[in-house]
Amino acid sequence: MLIGRERLLEEESKRLAPYAQKARDTRGRKHPEPESPYRTPYQKDRDRILHTTAFRRLEYKTQVFPNWAGDYYRTRLTHTLEVVQVARSIARALGLNEDLTEAIALSHDLGHPPFGHTGEKVLNQLMRDHGGFEHNAQALRILTQLEVRYPGFKGLNLTHEVLEGIATHEAAYAPGFKPEYEGRGTLEAQVVDLSDAIAYAAHDLDDGLRSGLLRPEELNGVTLLQELAREEGLDLQRFTELSRRILVRQLLGFLITAAIEATHAAVEGSGVRNAEDVRRHPKRLAALTPEAEQAHRELKAFLMERFYRHPEVLRERRKAEIVLENLFSTYTRYPELLPKEVQARIPEEGLERAVCDYLAGMTDRYALEAYRKLFP
Template sequence: MDEGHAGKGIANAVYEGIGFGYRPRAPYATDPARTRGRFVPEPESPTRTPFQRDRDRIIHSTAFRRLKHKTQVFIAHEGDHFRTRLTHSIEVAQIARALARALRGDEDLAEAVALVHDFGHTPFGHTGEDALNAKMAAWGGFDHNAQSLRIVTRLERRYAEFDGLNLSWETLEGLVKHNGPLTGANGEGLDGALPATIRAYNELHDLELDRFAGIEAQCAAIADDIAYNTHDIDDGLRAGLLELDMLEDLALPGSILRQVRERYPALDDVRVGHELMRRQITIMVEDVIRAATENLARLRPESAEAVRAAGETIVTFTPAMAVEEKELKAFLYKHLYRHPEVMRVRVNAEKIVCDLFDVYFSDPRAMPEGWREGLDRAEDRIKARHVADFLAGMTDTYAVKEHRRLFDHTPDLS
């Protein structure tokens, strides 16, 4: 995002008094001095807030580094300039910080939730998740959000005194609930069965699954939408699967294209595309700040707890932008995510994931040392979840390498 342009636009066009400099936290912000703590108690840092420590632990984790070689839309080796889960997460974190700053929330918490939100994604993006979910159907399925929680509470093994990263309650809450409550007041899942990983952890460490997350997690959630709605267009244009002219009839990008072409009639298409990206992010960020400010003025929450109890998402698009964003998502789904070339690669990637699951499940000795021990005597439920943990942690490149090691023929992903 062009921060100078965004700051000026917010100050002049949205409402007075909000910029991107330091401002004291609002009463409804999450206060790190009042954190609910960690599952395993630890002494506080003399130099960092709990949320700054969370962010640093996330960045230094193995799971974060693996995001470098995990698919966003296009398989990693298709080109050096396409986004991966890592670059996407960094972009989401930048937007989340900007929103939290403007709304006077805790920027470090918003950044931490943004950086950790994709930890549970499999190789090959949603294709890998769908394949693994099908393979795990008999044992509770596979959900990337639940897998993110599993990674940061169990699978990362870096510390002497605990498994996982031992993140603060607020960061875990944001990770699990950034898209809204997961259960009703009766504890039943709102969108089908609650993933077993989340239910089991919640019994040990209550994340209040029937309530909304704090303002910072809400910033991270909508920052995710802004980032992929914009940057997936950029990657689609770069891949040649989308063309600028295809966007002209869409309300949001179409209006921006007309403005850019009117002002710069001789500008080449590459730079027109870049102008479209930065302007779209700015417009969407300013729209969210406008909508959230109006919601805050209407609800008048006086604490972070009041935000959680508000009964609605506070950090939203305006109704008009929500319509335009929905139109854009539908366009991307039809013309990019379901493009024949993307679907061809998806079929081949799905086969790789399914083949690997089958061979590891039938013979755990095919897995590396450190993963296979004791599985020959384990019940199927435990063995399947263990295999899913191993597979979900793979990068695209490692999954292809493993398939080539174990099979005579590996599907072509190029």
């Protein structure tokens, strides 16, 4: 039996919820091109993203711990894959378009520079007089300009809905990023946004405990973790590796279930009838239950105080600041040190933006190696 694109689109239209974004209803691509005979537009987008250089580089970009800290800590790539898992689980339960959800989730962090959010803040400061830097905007630059894989256009020529999902991605630390897309995005995009917050809260807790920077007894200060530990019969004073895995698994299950139930209730109560209604709705519909939202905020505050601001984490962040600041200063002062392909973009992009794009594309270890070559 051969299943072609038209059959996939027909089955999708019958199976998905009315408020889901159907691939048949896509607003299309900037540059018209033939579609695949055996893939929907969003499946084609997902595959294009997976094969980008930017996606492969995520393996060596920081989540919290730098890449050299150990083989078991999350990287930006494993974080992305965990966001995909959470987002697809929620999307499936709500009758959303899983292919679109996956494509947005796979691309949502492509614009992150080396050294995580520290790298983003440093580049934004260095670029303050040249348009700033924000990782969502950078992801759009990568997907629409910097990845060159086709002779007829720059970028990947993704569908409107995938690019919209990146542009409407909310982040509290975003320094004034103003996308060209109106509305709150599809429900698929909103689910990816929520899944990002769920995934990093759970896996950062896991990495903090594994590293020893967080002590199990400290978890008594977080009501939800205390309750989950009690339900599973876990002793926070005698915490084993298996205990940690059980606790993180239960935390993820609790937050995913809360996201499904709260989002479904919000959609049912909103009166939205299609994807356009979702975009125009005055509030974001993807949410946690009030109980889970309060617990999630408490957990994030705990991680901020005890983990993200831990002296060992801050020490690595300061190293990252020194590396990026000195690389930026050197390359803007001596652009002849840049690779030829980067130099070629200076007339069109400007020196500072070309350098910023170059630094943002670096992995942690590539940035360190470039620093060592300049400052042995």
